[in-house]
Amino acid sequence: MKVVAFNGSPHKEGNTYSALKAVIDELEKQGITTEIIHMGHKAIRGCTACYKCVENKDEKCSLKDDDVNEWIQKIKEADGIILGSPVHYSAISATLKAFLDRAFYVASANGGLFRHKVGASVLAVRRSGGLPAFNQLNNYILYAEMLMPSANYWNVAHGSVPGELLQDEEGLQIMRVLGKNMAWLLKLVENGRGIVEEPEAEAKIKTNFIR
DSSP states (O other), rough: EEEEEHHHHTTTTSHHHHHHHHHHHHHHHTTTTTEEOTTTTTTOOOOOOOHHHHHHOOOSSSSSSSSSSHHHHHHSSSSEEEEEEEEETTTTOOOHHHHHHHHHHHHHHTOOOOTTTTTEEEEESSSSSSSHHHHHHHHHHTTTOOOOOHHHHHHSSEETTTTTGGGGGHHHHHHHHHHHHHHHHHHHHHTTTTTTTOOOOOOOOOOOSOO
């Protein structure tokens, strides 16, 4: 089994990385292969609403001057993903949002590429705004019909300068518990495959409220 984590911070080994690493360490203890992709420093364009992914159904975004299409395939091939972000004005980083908007729309347009994978979100914040950003990340996971493990609190840890998050003992415990629960859920899915019948996917119904 493999889990791919995305570090949406511009800092490669800042507090977001520390939060992700605490989760990753628990996964690796359970024999799960992991990879952390640092993408928060890259130039990622936002979705242009061209709908080419819907038209072409080739599992690709039409914008091909960055790594988004490569990352989509990494998620598709993985058993689980972790989305990690710093908090900017009570929201996730702009770079991470641009990536997720495109990746998750491509996944939806191509039959639900991420459906029933295990997904989790982690946030690093100096003081406030962690929960709105946490909910923002979870919206992607829930929309994609992914399976979400929990911890013993919301997945937010605190720190300002790089490394300071490591002093947040409760925050680190949250990440450890999340990692243990995520490993358990991944194993449940793996061991249940072919034994417990998977619910059939339904075609999306779209209702507009303006006639």
